[in-house]
Amino acid sequence: MRTRGLSWLLAVVLALPSFASGADITALRGARIIDGTGRKPIENGVIVLEGSRIKAIGPAGEVKVPKNARAIDVSNRTIMPGILSAHSHVGLVAKGKNRDDAYVRDNVLTALDQFEQYGVTGIVSLGLNRDLIYDVRAEQRAGKLGGATVYVGDRGLGVMKGAPPLPHADDQLYQPKDPNEARQLVRAAAARKPDILKIWVDDLFGSSPKMDRAIYRAIIEEAHRQHLKVAAHVFYLEDAKRLVSDGIDVLAHSVRDQHVDGELISMMKAKKTFYVATLAVEESFFGFADHPDWVQERFLAEALTPEQKADLTDAGYKGKVEANPAVAIERKAMDNVLYNVKALRDAGVDIALGTDSGGNPYRIQGWAEHRELQLMVKAGLTPMQAIMAGTKGSARLIGAKDRGTLEKGKRADLLVLAANPLDDIANTQKLVSIWHDGREIAPRVPASGKTALR
Numbered sequence: 001m002r003t004r005g006l007s008w009l010l011a012v013v014l015a016l017p018s019f020a021s022g023a024d025i026t027a028l029r030g031a032r033i034i035d036g037t038g039r040k041p042i043e044n045g046v047i048v049l050e051g052s053r054i055k056a057i058g059p060a061g062e063v064k065v066p067k068n069a070r071a072i073d074v075s076n077r078t079i080m081p082g083i084l085s086a087h088s089h090v091g092l093v094a095k096g097k098n099r100d101d102a103y104v105r106d107n108v109l110t111a112l113d114q115f116e117q118y119g120v121t122g123i124v125s126l127g128l129n130r131d132l133i134y135d136v137r138a139e140q141r142a143g144k145l146g147g148a149t150v151y152v153g154d155r156g157l158g159v160m161k162g163a164p165p166l167p168h169a170d171d172q173l174y175q176p177k178d179p180n181e182a183r184q185l186v187r188a189a190a191a192r193k194p195d196i197l198k199i200w201v202d203d204l205f206g207s208s209p210k211m212d213r214a215i216y217r218a219i220i221e222e223a224h225r226q227h228l229k230v231a232a233h234v235f236y237l238e239d240a241k242r243l244v245s246d247g248i249d250v251l252a253h254s255v256r257d258q259h260v261d262g263e264l265i266s267m268m269k270a271k272k273t274f275y276v277a278t279l280a281v282e283e284s285f286f287g288f289a290d291h292p293d294w295v296q297e298r299f300l301a302e303a304l305t306p307e308q309k310a311d312l313t314d315a316g317y318k319g320k321v322e323a324n325p326a327v328a329i330e331r332k333a334m335d336n337v338l339y340n341v342k343a344l345r346d347a348g349v350d351i352a353l354g355t356d357s358g359g360n361p362y363r364i365q366g367w368a369e370h371r372e373l374q375l376m377v378k379a380g381l382t383p384m385q386a387i388m389a390g391t392k393g394s395a396r397l398i399g400a401k402d403r404g405t406l407e408k409g410k411r412a413d414l415l416v417l418a419a420n421p422l423d424d425i426a427n428t429q430k431l432v433s434i435w436h437d438g439r440e441i442a443p444r445v446p447a448s449g450k451t452a453l454r
Helices: 005-019 105-117 132-141 179-190 213-225 237-245 262-271 279-284 292-296 306-312 317-323 325-347 367-379 383-398 425-429
Strands: 025-033 042-050 053-059 070-073 078-081 083-088 120-125 149-152 197-200 230-233 274-276 414-417 431-436 439-441
Touching: 078 383, 083 274, 083 367, 083 383, 105 120, 105 132, 105 431, 120 383, 132 149, 179 213, 197 213, 213 230, 237 262, 262 325, 274 383, 279 325, 279 367, 292 306, 317 325, 325 367, 367 383, 367 425, 383 425, 414 425
Parallel strands: 025 070, 025 078, 083 120, 120 149, 197 230
Antiparallel strands: 025 042, 042 053, 078 414, 414 431, 431 439
């Protein structure tokens, strides 16, 4: 259920002014501003918001604040762009499990609200979508619906008796049998005007068929004819090389079986292929068993459904994890993914942030995006590089030229933080306020530690 009694009603009432007149002007004054471009932060900065856009931004002495602006003192705070996830999911989990009946409107809207309340102002729902997502997208773009801005990866194209191995309704996935059918299905998807397409190229640790190269070549070629990018679920280095050679636009997961090599790096740079590391995916297999204390931390706890929390705190959970044969593979893969994102970033490959959040009950929407930033820094990226991947990088992958950085004329999507994430990337969790399309959103867990919008 999406409603949560009186607290939910309060949230709705608080949100009602969010679609008010676009002429409202607000000035946020005194904060350190990380604009997402990689430039040095602005100290004692000012951002003027007019409706859904940034009217002006810069040092306090250089920005003229209109007399009719509502001024908000954010001294000793840090402002950064809203986080964008280039690989997430909605509507795949209900009552703590992956279910084929989970993809309903109420569940989708609940997920988008949660993302937004965690400072994730936009997501790519990368595959396994039902067509109702297009209605949600249209309502958002018309200003009639809140939540994280959704970009649609349509149904996606997988393999019969193979990936993706999730329960799903018949209208959530295409499974082409040959290249001709693949082209037809791409054209059918293109008619709905998705933002990107998704394919699954993986044999699930050797347990299932892998998509034939002739089929994914046909998908990529037809998608490009339809002016659509294609993102690939991938695990193995050799598959990544074939995909990049055949023109894939995005590797939607890390190369996980081994370290990337110079050949792949050169190919990705030449073809301008994006890399979405999804470091949190590997950790999701064992992280909660290794760190049972996480579930007691409010920033995670408030993102969990009762079913998820009961599962993660069950006395048998750790044993269940240790008995899973995939966990040993994923622990080894974790070392590879940390190495690979650093190697690719150092080589100049385009990096975007994604987490596969919402893909299963252990990939927690909203929380996972902040954890991904921490894992990027653990891998060796600087906090600034991690922030850029989760803002500018994801926006470039999506093709969203109106967001991802804080600049005049762009969308007013920003996070006000109680502490500087350049000092400690975990400070992205210290949310004071969230601004999305110029609307102020109360964080699910504000920096005060009190819970909001629940």
